[in-house]
Amino acid sequence: MSAGTQIADVIVIGLGAAGSACAYHLAKRGLRVIALDRHHPPHDKGSSHGESRITRQAIGEGDDYVPLALRAHDLWREIEAETGETLMLQTGALVIGGIDGGAAHLGKQDFVRKTIGAARRFGIPHELITPDEAGRRFPMLTFRGDETVYFEPGAGLLRPERCVAAQIALARRHGAVIRTGETALKILDEVDGVRVTTDRGDYCADQVVVAAGPWVSGISEDDRLAASVSTYRQMMHWFEPVDPAEFAPERFPVFIWMHGAGAEDWFYGFPILPGTTGVKIADERFDEPLPGPEAQSQEIGPAASRTMLGRHISGRVSGVTDRCLRSSACIYTMAPDSRFLIGRDPGRERVILVSACSGHGFKHSAAIGELVAELAAGDPVSLLAPFGLETLSTDARRNS
Ligand SMILES: Cc1cc2nc3c(=O)[nH]c(=O)nc-3n(C[C@H](O)[C@H](O)[C@H](O)COP(=O)(O)OP(=O)(O)OC[C@H]3O[C@@H](n4cnc5c(N)ncnc54)[C@H](O)[C@@H]3O)c2cc1C
Numbered sequence: 001m002s003a004g005t006q007i008a009d010v011i012v013i014g015l016g017a018a019g020s021a022c023a024y025h026l027a028k029r030g031l032r033v034i035a036l037d038r039h040h041p042p043h044d045k046g047s048s049h050g051e052s053r054i055t056r057q058a059i060g061e062g063d064d065y066v067p068l069a070l071r072a073h074d075l076w077r078e079i080e081a082e083t084g085e086t087l088m089l090q091t092g093a094l095v096i097g098g099i100d101g102g103a104a105h106l107g108k109q110d111f112v113r114k115t116i117g118a119a120r121r122f123g124i125p126h127e128l129i130t131p132d133e134a135g136r137r138f139p140m141l142t143f144r145g146d147e148t149v150y151f152e153p154g155a156g157l158l159r160p161e162r163c164v165a166a167q168i169a170l171a172r173r174h175g176a177v178i179r180t181g182e183t184a185l186k187i188l189d190e191v192d193g194v195r196v197t198t199d200r201g202d203y204c205a206d207q208v209v210v211a212a213g214p215w216v217s218g219i220s221e222d223d224r225l226a227a228s229v230s231t232y233r234q235m236m237h238w239f240e241p242v243d244p245a246e247f248a249p250e251r252f253p254v255f256i257w258m259h260g261a262g263a264e265d266w267f268y269g270f271p272i273l274p275g276t277t278g279v280k281i282a283d284e285r286f287d288e289p290l291p292g293p294e295a296q297s298q299e300i301g302p303a304a305s306r307t308m309l310g311r312h313i314s315g316r317v318s319g320v321t322d323r324c325l326r327s328s329a330c331i332y333t334m335a336p337d338s339r340f341l342i343g344r345d346p347g348r349e350r351v352i353l354v355s356a357c358s359g360h361g362f363k364h365s366a367a368i369g370e371l372v373a374e375l376a377a378g379d380p381v382s383l384l385a386p387f388g389l390e391t392l393s394t395d396a397r398r399n400s
Contacts, residue, residue, distance in 0.1 A: 006177070008034040008205040010376050011196050013184045013219060015041045016048040017160065017362050018354045019211030020167035021369020026209070027174035029373050034203050035176050036196075038183040038215075041168065042161035044298060046213040047331050047357055049161055050236045052270045052280060054254050055363035056093050056155035058119035058126060060111040061338060064386040066122050068364040068371075075366035076158065083166040086159070091271055092253040093155035094134065098261075099146045111258060112148050119152065127151045138253065140246050140319045157254050157270055160362055167369070184212075184219055187351060194350045207376055211354040214293035214331040220353060222345065224392040229341070229355060230289040232332045233296055237305040238278025239313070239320040246319050247272045247279050257316065267312035278325040283312060284332070284359060293331055300327040333357040342368060343388040344375070352376060353389060 008031075012023045015037040023035035039045050057073065059065040076088045097112030119126040129151055131143035143149070172178055179200075187208055188195040196203045212219050217226035241247050249271040258266040267283040290296060305324035313320060335341050338358040345351040352375060356368050375381045 005202045005204060006034060008032045008177070008203060009207070011036070011194070011203050011205045011208045012211060013187075013196065013208065014211040014213055014215070015164065015168055015178070015180070016046050016211065016213045017164060017365035018213070018356050018368055019209070020164045020171065021365045022209050022211055022354060022372045023171035023176050023178070023369075024167040024174065025369040025373035026376060027171045027176040029377055031373075031376070033171065033176035034205070035168075035171060035178050036182050036184055036198060037180045040180045042164040044328065044330075045296065046215075046293065047333065048164050048213070048362065050280070050328050050330050051159065051161070051273060051276060052157045053160050053362035054093060054155070054256065054268060054270075055088065055158050056095070056115075056152055058115045058122065058124045058150075058152060060095065060115035060118065061360055062114070063118055063121065065360075065364060066118055066124075067383050068367040070122070071367040071370070072364050073154070075370065076163070079163070079166050079170065079366065082170060085162050085166050087163050087166060088156060088158050089249050089273075090154055090156040091249045092151060092153045094138070094141075094253055094255040094257075095150040095152070096134075096143075096255060096257040096259075097148050098258065099148060112150055115150055119150070125153060127153070140252055140317060141255065142316055142318055151253070155254065157273075158362060159273070163362075163366075167366075187219065187221075189348060189350065207350045207352060209352045209354060209372060209376065213355075213357065214290075214296075214333045216333065216353065216355045218292070220345070220351070222347075222353075222392075225341070225353070225355075225389075228392055229333055229335050231293060232286050232288075232334060233290050233329050234282065234284060234332050234359075235300055235304050235327055235329050236280055236282040237308050237327045238280050238325045239305070239309075240277075240323040240325050241272065241279050242319045242321060244272055244277070249273065257312075259312070259316065267308070269317065279317070279320050281308060281313060281317070281320075283308065286334075290331065296329060296331055298329055300329060332359045334359070340364075340368075340387040341389055341392070342372065342384050343390075346390055346392075356387075
């Protein structure tokens with residue numbers, strides 16, 4: 001059935017973490033919203049799946065992200081109250097690095113030290129604990145004895161599929177038209193608006209928000225964006241525990257552990273979530289960019305989890321067996337300096353691009369949705385200024 005030409009104030013392309021938040025907040029402001037997704041979110045083809053995402057508020061990636069994380073925690077709780085869903089578990093999070101806190105993570109040098117600095121500057125409750133003390137409190141983790149250990153009790157994890165579903169439900173409740181299984185093919189500028197052509201019809205609006213995750217450069221047809229972002233396949237593994245009770249969220253926190261000087265000498269893990277099995281552990285690999293998001297596959301051989309065991313888990317996490325219960329692949333969309341790209345396209349004022357990944361976007365996405373709605377409504381949005389697209393051409397040159 002053809003969609004015909006439907007009119008809206010804002011069209012949102014993509015309903016993952018970022019797009020579902022944008023659609024919700026735009027509709028909540030009373031704007032007429034049509035939101036499209038090529039798949040049926042929540043799904044496992046993009047970046048917003050895998051049962052859990054770390055959320056923390058002292059953001060070692062940079063102080064610009066801290067206000068987003070602070071606001072996002074309030075919003076996740078509001079969404080829980082409105083939907084009755086449990087989205088966020090504040091299990092606490094450990095960030096573990098070298099003795100001087102100087103390990104790299106997500107392309108950021110001195111990640112632990114920057115985390116501690118952000119916690120102090122923004123008054124975020126935290127503790128610095130000795131490795132001995134950390135070993136006593138969290139006996140499933142084995143410390144060498146020379147680590148810097150940061151603990152943030154208000155940090156924890158989000159349930160990504162539930163967050164996406166909840167925001168789509170709220171967008172609908174506020175009047176947004178949600179169309180899934182429909183692919184946006186082209187965005188055309190018109191005299192008084194934009195036209196989005198899909199595989200099922202045409203939509204016209206004043207503005208369009210492109211929150212297409214790993215597909216962002218394809219649909220936006222922006223050469224600078226295409227030259228600036230790359231996509232990478234990442235893998236997550238769930239290992240069988242000896243005693244699941246040891247990894248219950250009340251006892252076992254989320255952790256990020258940088259154990260060496262190399263960019264890939266780190267991993268992260270989660271407690272076992274209610275109703276699930278297995279201790280989820282993952283790392284980051286940047287061997288080969290994906291030729292495109294459609295090249296992503298969920299086929300993962302046993303060698304990948306064995307590598308994870310040997311490279312990271314062995315000698316550091318006790319109480320997990322070498323039996324991998326399941327694995328899942330997911331896509332990172334990396335921008336220069338692991339940053340976000342959010343703002344009006346400098347060449348096309350009616351197009352707002354939202355590429356908030358670089359491996360750390362989920363926790364912030366609720367706040368990003370609210371800020372993008374303010375931007376679309378014409379309000380000044382200073383918190384998004386650090387993520388603007390103005391520097392894209394410079395970034396693209398630097399990357400080439
Ligand atoms: C393995 C992994 C671990 C991560 N861990 C963390 C973490 O611990 N903490 C954290 O904060 N962040 C984390 N992240 C990052 C976070 O998950 C991402 O930043 C976030 O999910 C990105 O969401 P998105 O909406 O931009 O993209 P997506 O979720 O991929 O959504 C994009 C949507 O657009 C749709 N779409 C694309 N093209 C079109 C089109 N032409 N027409 C219609 N629809 C279209 C797609 O179907 C998709 O649903 C992690 C990411 C991965 C992959």
